[in-house]
Amino acid sequence: xxTNTYVAHAPGYVDNEGPKIVTRxxxxxxxxxxxxxxATEGYEGLRRALSMAPADAANLVKDAVLLGRGGxxxxxxxxxxxxxxxxxxxxxxxxxxxxxGTYKDRLLMERDPHxxxxxxxxxxxxxxxxxxxxxxRGEMALAQERIAQALNDAYANNYVGRNILGTDVSIDxxxxxxxxxxxxxxxxxxxxxxxxxxxxxxxxxxFFPAAKGLYLKPTIVNNVETLSNLNWLLINGxxxxxxxxxxxxxxxxxxxxxxxxxxxxxxxxxxGNITFRDLFYxxxxxxxxxxxxxxxxxxxxxxxxxxxxxDQLDLKLExxxxxxAGSMLGSGALVVMDDSTDAVRACLRLVRFYxxxxxxxxxxxxxxxxxxxxxxxxxxxxxxRSEDIDLLLSVGSQISPGRYPAASFDDAGLSAVPFPPxxxxxxxxxPSSVAPIVSAIRxxxxxxxxxxxxxxxxxxxxxxxxxxxDHAHDADTAALAAGGAA
Amino acid sequence: xxxxxxxxxLLAKEIISRYPRPKSALIPLLHLAQEQDGYVADDxxxxxxxxxxxxxxxxxxxxxxxEMFKREPVGRYLLNICTNxxxxxxxxxxxxxxxxxxLGVRPGGTTADGMITLEDVECIAACTEGPCxxxxxxxxxxxxxxxxxxxxxxxxxxxxxxxxxHGTLQRVRQQIPADRLGGIEAPEVAGTPAWFTxxxxxxxxxxxx
Numbered sequence: 001x002x003t004n005t006y007v008a009h010a011p012g013y014v015d016n017e018g019p020k021i022v023t024r025x026x027x028x029x030x031x032x033x034x035x036x037x038x039a040t041e042g043y044e045g046l047r048r049a050l051s052m053a054p055a056d057a058a059n060l061v062k063d064a065v066l067l068g069r070g071g072x073x074x075x076x077x078x079x080x081x082x083x084x085x086x087x088x089x090x091x092x093x094x095x096x097x098x099x100x101g102t103y104k105d106r107l108l109m110e111r112d113p114h115x116x117x118x119x120x121x122x123x124x125x126x127x128x129x130x131x132x133x134x135x136x137r138g139e140m141a142l143a144q145e146r147i148a149q150a151l152n153d154a155y156a157n158n159y160v161g162r163n164i165l166g167t168d169v170s171i172d173x174x175x176x177x178x179x180x181x182x183x184x185x186x187x188x189x190x191x192x193x194x195x196x197x198x199x200x201x202x203x204x205x206x207f208f209p210a211a212k213g214l215y216l217k218p219t220i221v222n223n224v225e226t227l228s229n230l231n232w233l234l235i236n237g238x239x240x241x242x243x244x245x246x247x248x249x250x251x252x253x254x255x256x257x258x259x260x261x262x263x264x265x266x267x268x269x270x271x272g273n274i275t276f277r278d279l280f281y282x283x284x285x286x287x288x289x290x291x292x293x294x295x296x297x298x299x300x301x302x303x304x305x306x307x308x309x310x311d312q313l314d315l316k317l318e319x320x321x322x323x324x325a326g327s328m329l330g331s332g333a334l335v336v337m338d339d340s341t342d343a344v345r346a347c348l349r350l351v352r353f354y355x356x357x358x359x360x361x362x363x364x365x366x367x368x369x370x371x372x373x374x375x376x377x378x379x380x381x382x383x384x385r386s387e388d389i390d391l392l393l394s395v396g397s398q399i400s401p402g403r404y405p406a407a408s409f410d411d412a413g414l415s416a417v418p419f420p421p422x423x424x425x426x427x428x429x430x431p432s433s434v435a436p437i438v439s440a441i442r443x444x445x446x447x448x449x450x451x452x453x454x455x456x457x458x459x460x461x462x463x464x465x466x467x468x469x470d471h472a473h474d475a476d477t478a479a480l481a482a483g484g485a486a
Numbered sequence: 487x488x489x490x491x492x493x494x495x496l497l498a499k500e501i502i503s504r505y506p507r508p509k510s511a512l513i514p515l516l517h518l519a520q521e522q523d524g525y526v527a528d529d530x531x532x533x534x535x536x537x538x539x540x541x542x543x544x545x546x547x548x549x550x551x552x553e554m555f556k557r558e559p560v561g562r563y564l565l566n567i568c569t570n571x572x573x574x575x576x577x578x579x580x581x582x583x584x585x586x587x588x589l590g591v592r593p594g595g596t597t598a599d600g601m602i603t604l605e606d607v608e609c610i611a612a613c614t615e616g617p618c619x620x621x622x623x624x625x626x627x628x629x630x631x632x633x634x635x636x637x638x639x640x641x642x643x644x645x646x647x648x649x650x651x652h653g654t655l656q657r658v659r660q661q662i663p664a665d666r667l668g669g670i671e672a673p674e675v676a677g678t679p680a681w682f683t684x685x686x687x688x689x690x691x692x693x694x695x
Contacts, residue, residue, distance in 0.1 A: 011612065011614075011615050011625070011627050012612065012613075012614035012615050012627075053685055053686065054682060054685055054686060055686065087676065087677050087678040087679075088506075088671070088673050088676035088677065097611050098608070098609055098610075098611065099609070100570045100571050100572070100608070100609040100613075101571060101572050101609065101613050102609070102611060102613070103611045103612055103613045103614060105611070106611045106612075128678065128679060128682035128686070129679070129682075130668055130669070130679045131506070131668075131670060137611070138513075138517075138552070138554045138623075138655070139554070139566075139610055139620065139623050140611070140623070141622075141623040141624060141655050141656060142624070142625075144655065144656045145656050145657060145658040147660075148656055148658045148659055148660040149658045151660050152658075152660060152661055155662055155663065155666045156663075156666070161662065161666040161667060161668050162665070162666055162667060162668050162669070167681070168680070168681045168684070169679075169681045170668035170669060170679070170681070171668055172504075172662070172667065172668040172669070172670060174504045174505070174660070174670075175660045176510075176513070176514065177513070177514065177517070177655070177656075178513060178552070178554075179513050179516065179517065179552035179553070179554040179555055180552050180553035180554035180555075181551060181552050181553065182608060193513065194510055195507070195509060195510055196507075196509035196510050196511065196512035196513065196538070196540075196548055197509075197547075197548060198547060198548055198551035199551060199552075214673075215506065215507065215673040217673055256613055256614055257614065258572035258575070258576075258613035258614045258616060259571075259572055259575045259576070260575060264613075264614040264615075264616075265614050266614060299571070303570075303571060303609075333613065335571055335572050335575070335613070337575060341575065345574075346571060346574070346575075349569070349570065349571055349574050350571055353570055353571075353608055353609070356608065357608065359551075
């Protein structure tokens with residue numbers, strides 16, 4: 001029975017009304033133990049899989065249209081099909097959850113590690129490979145301990161390792177853990193890191209992991225939440241799975257809603273069936289914006305996603321709808337900001353994240369994100385210059401060209417912003433830094449201008465040119481911004 | 487400080503054996519070195535280079551990329567306060583300033599008694615529970631100034647036995663008994679698992695009948 005309240009031992013998780021797949025054991029305080037797992041259909045999915053031919057197990061996942069939960073939302077079964085018939089091949093599980101606002105994989109690893117391990121073994125079986133690496137983010141000590149204990153118990157009881165459940169099938173699952181680097185969540189950087197290197201992304205093509213991944217062998221990289229569905233899916237089948245959710249996004253997904261709502265929390269929802277308004281204001285979910293305030297803006301899918309506003313509240317949480325409106329559902333991370341939020345300050349905080357986390361491989365990102373941070377910092381600190389807004393857009397357009405239709409933005413609607421962005425970099429980290437800048441300037445240009453007017457009043461209040469100010473440079477920047485936008 | 491102790495060297499070899507290539511074990515091994523000394527010492531990196539079969543410079547190259555590896559001693563407790571967007575909205579930056587006042591150090595600094603190193607960190611995946619922080623990678627949720635003062639006080643008085651000293655990440659390690667290991671081979675020699683070949687054949691026969 002759903003209690004529609006927080007669950008004390010799973011911080012932030014709300015046991016709300018609605019079907020549950022991956023969080024269905026969360027109400028049990030001992031859900032992480034093998035004993036409780038076995039009492040609640042644990043490893044039954046693996047038994048089902050082993051009774052099938054590997055290709056049939058893979059087809060079941062394909063038929064269910066299980067969408068990847070790491071951010072891109074690509075069907076897992078289709079991704080699996082991209083591997084050429086080359087061995088050895090590897091499975092790498094991405095548990096490096098660190099996109100700003102994202103909080104779900106850690107709960108799955110801490111609360112139900114066996115469910116994830118079972119998903120790993122089923123995937124290995126379906127794809128005919130015998131080695132899986134479970135890459136957990138370095139900072140998540142408890143998740144690592146829970147998975148280590150669960151793996152030790154699973155090995156001892158023949159659910160993993162040599163001759164699984166008495167069959168001829170042998171599959172190893174190895175716990176690996178990182179050491180603090182956001183970029184390692186990008187799949188090719190994750191593979192570099194797993195090879196013992198600096199976590200810098202590889203160029204795609206040719207290094208698509210499914211063809212040339214770990215040790216340049218075919219490698220599937222799947223998200224923790226994606227694989228956590230497999231225990232339920234193998235037991236109940238693809239048709240049962242498709243009973244939940246929408247036609248385009250079957251099943252459920254976990255969403256973390258943080259910020260200025262009355263009940264921030266992690267919810268398992270049939271995402272395509274509800275709107276942002278339902279999620280933020282519904283009694284079953286976040287129960288409204290905190291008292292005395294109104295919604296100003298929200299991030300629909302992690303720090304890298306362009307912002308949405310009140311006009312988008314009635315969109316369904318469907319990847320295609322959100323994509324058409326110019327943003328993404330990404331990793332299921334929603335951050336709600338009310339009218340007390342300073343748009344420039346929020347923008348700076350997100351941009352600073354990308355500046356700090358840039359791996360330094362590509363110049364536009366390494367240099368560009370730092371400049372974006374410096375310019376935003378001086379605007380916020382009261383030292384902004386009149387050319388800074390155009391300069392920000394110009395720097396952004398050199399990391400993510402052509403994304404911004406005009407140097408001066410109107411409020412014609414977000415659909416004018418192409419998404420996903422084009423990029424001058426190997427991976428999307430740099431372009432992600434541009435999303436909050438464009439979002440904030442499009443909608444709240446007056447907030448930037450007001451801060452700059454205080455710092456640099458000459459251009460705004462005094463028709464006389466400031467002799468100390470380089471106006472020729474202003475013209476250059478404006479031309480650059482306009483050129484970059486063509 | 488030091489190379490790995492004989493006990494840790496055995497542990498290192500066990501970790502290496504779980505990977506198709508030894509260098510893949512490098513990050514877990516650097517954690518082991520940090521667990522031993524509280525930071526990653528130069529001598530330890532040289533030892534890891536020998537164990538993995540690469541140069542010390544390559545070990546340093548990897549080590550220096552990752553924020554969790556400290557190449558000089560830090561406090562017994564690392565106090566990491568999140569100021570990323572969800573925590574910023576709920577007071578993370580104010581909490582960081584409170585901590586700076588309380589400890590008398592800026593982010594990156596260590597208190598004079600060597601107990602606490604303060605860090606200003608990025609999103610740590612507890613966004614609904616902001617402002618949040620970690621002490622040696624163990625979480626504290628919805629922390630207010632009074633809660634912060636109590637936490638610091640408890641750490642200094644030794645009242646938080648539940649939190650290990652800096653360097654120790656996992657108190658439970660994965661251990662695979664030799665008779666349970668499926669078999670890990672170098673990518674150059676590993677082939678198609680025999681079970682897959684035989685079971686796929688069954689499937690094709692079924693399809694053909």
